[in-house]
Amino acid sequence: MNIKAAGAEYALKYAVQRDHGDRAQLIEGVIVPESRPWSHEAAAHSLRTQLSTRAAELGCVIGSGNLDLSGSPNWYVPDLAVVPAAAAKNADALLPDQTLLIVEVTSESSAETDRQVKRRRYAEYGAxxxxxxxxQQRALTLFxxxxxxxxxxxxxxxxxxxTPLPLPAPFDLTLDTSGL
Known part of the structure; x- marks a missing residue:
């Protein structure tokens, strides 16, 4: 990436953070404001509750903090991420490879992005x-x-x-999906 492109990426990500706060994402260079219905929050809460004890045992925190995909026009705010507490302590944003688990709960407006774009980008950035x-499809998939x-x-x-969903190491627990 050249200096001019890096400067433009930084400027765009800075503008999203400062002008839109923590309720906006940058997806493939497009600013996407977030608005989540309570049914969406209920699904995320069910997962957070199930993960919380194990996350604490692993020295992690669960949140929906910023993820910067450096070198790309992307700045994500996942519905949940489990990250080491030490990495989160003084960070404005983390990289996807600094997480242990990222969770996205689809909504009508974000379903295709979560299914395709974010899946590809999270893999590319090592989540x-x-x-x-x-x-929308009443299904879950673990990548x-x-x-x-x-x-x-x-x-x-x-x-x-x-349907129970086993999470591999380091979690080694099975999620109950009945509350989603």
């Missing part, structure tokens, strides 16, 4: 686990083993009306 909770061409291990799509 070890990406859980897609697809509310693991990221690489430049995408994820190489995929579990799902599974119906989430109570």
């Amino acid at each position: 070890p686990l990406y859980l897609l909770v697809d509310r 693991a083993a990221p690489g430049r061409l995408g994820y190489t291990r995929i579990t799902g799509p599974l119906p989430y009306a109570g």
Whole structure:
């Protein structure tokens, strides 16, 4: 990336953060304001509750903080991310490879982006686990083993009306999907 392109990327990401706060993302260079219905928040809350004890044991925090995809026109705010507390402590943004798990819960406006663009970008930037909770298709899919061409291990799509979903190490727990 040349200096001019890097400067433009920085300026755009800075503008999104300062002018739109934490409720906007930059997806493939387009500013996308976020508005989440309560049904969306309920699904995220169910997962946060199930992950919280194990995250604490791993020395991690769960949040929806900023993820910077350096070198690209992307600045994401996932619905949930599990990250090491030490990495999160003084960070404005983290890289996807600094997470242990990223969760996106689809809405009508974000479903295709979450299914396609974010899945590709999270793999490209090394997010070890990406859980897609697809509310429109009432299914969930766990993507693991990221690489430049995408994820190489995929579990799902599974119906989430109570289908248990095992999370691999370091989590080693099974998610109950009945509350989604």
